[in-house]
Amino acid sequence: MAALSLSAACLLVMVTLCQGAPTALQQGTAYYNFYDELAQSICTAAAEGPSFVFAIRRDCRAGGPTCAEICTTRKDAMRGSVYNQGSTSECFDALHVYKRRPVLAPNPSGQTDVGEVGLATYRYFLSGCSADYCGPNYCCCLVR
Numbered sequence: 001m002a003a004l005s006l007s008a009a010c011l012l013v014m015v016t017l018c019q020g021a022p023t024a025l026q027q028g029t030a031y032y033n034f035y036d037e038l039a040q041s042i043c044t045a046a047a048e049g050p051s052f053v054f055a056i057r058r059d060c061r062a063g064g065p066t067c068a069e070i071c072t073t074r075k076d077a078m079r080g081s082v083y084n085q086g087s088t089s090e091c092f093d094a095l096h097v098y099k100r101r102p103v104l105a106p107n108p109s110g111q112t113d114v115g116e117v118g119l120a121t122y123r124y125f126l127s128g129c130s131a132d133y134c135g136p137n138y139c140c141c142l143v144r
Contacts, residue, residue: 039121051144060135067129078143
C-alpha cells in the first residue's frame with residue numbers, strides 16, 4: 001500500500017513539473033521550463049549544419065520585435081553562453097508553442113490516453129523570422 005501511495009505522489013510531482021510554471025518543488029532538479037525545453041528541442045532538430053542553436057522567447061503581440069531582430073540583438077548574450085564561440089547570429093525559424101494543453105496520463109507500462117490530443121506547436125519556418133504580429137512566441141536563432 002505504501003508503494004502505491006509513493007507512486008501516486010511521484011505521478012503528482014511529474015504532472016506538476018510538466019505544467020510550466022516553476023515551483024519550489026523544482027529547485028535542484030534538471031527541469032527548467034517545459035515550454036522552453038520543447039522549443040529548444042524543436043529548434044535544434046530543425047537546424048541544418050554545425051551551429052549553436054537557441055530558442056529565445058518572444059512576446060506574442062503585434063508591433064513587438066521580430067525574431068530576426070531578437071536573434072540579432074541577442075547575439076552577444078548567445079555567444080557569451082557558449083564561451084564567445086561563433087561570430088554571426090541569425091534567425092532560421094520561429095515557433096508557436098501552445099500553452100495550457102491537456103496533460104495526458106503517463107504510460108510507463110500501458111497505453112493510456114491513446115488517441116487523445118496533447119501538446120501542439122506551429123512552425124513558421126523562415127517566414128516567421130520577420131513576423132511582427134502575434135504568432136511566434138519562440139525564435140529559433142543560431143550562432144556560427
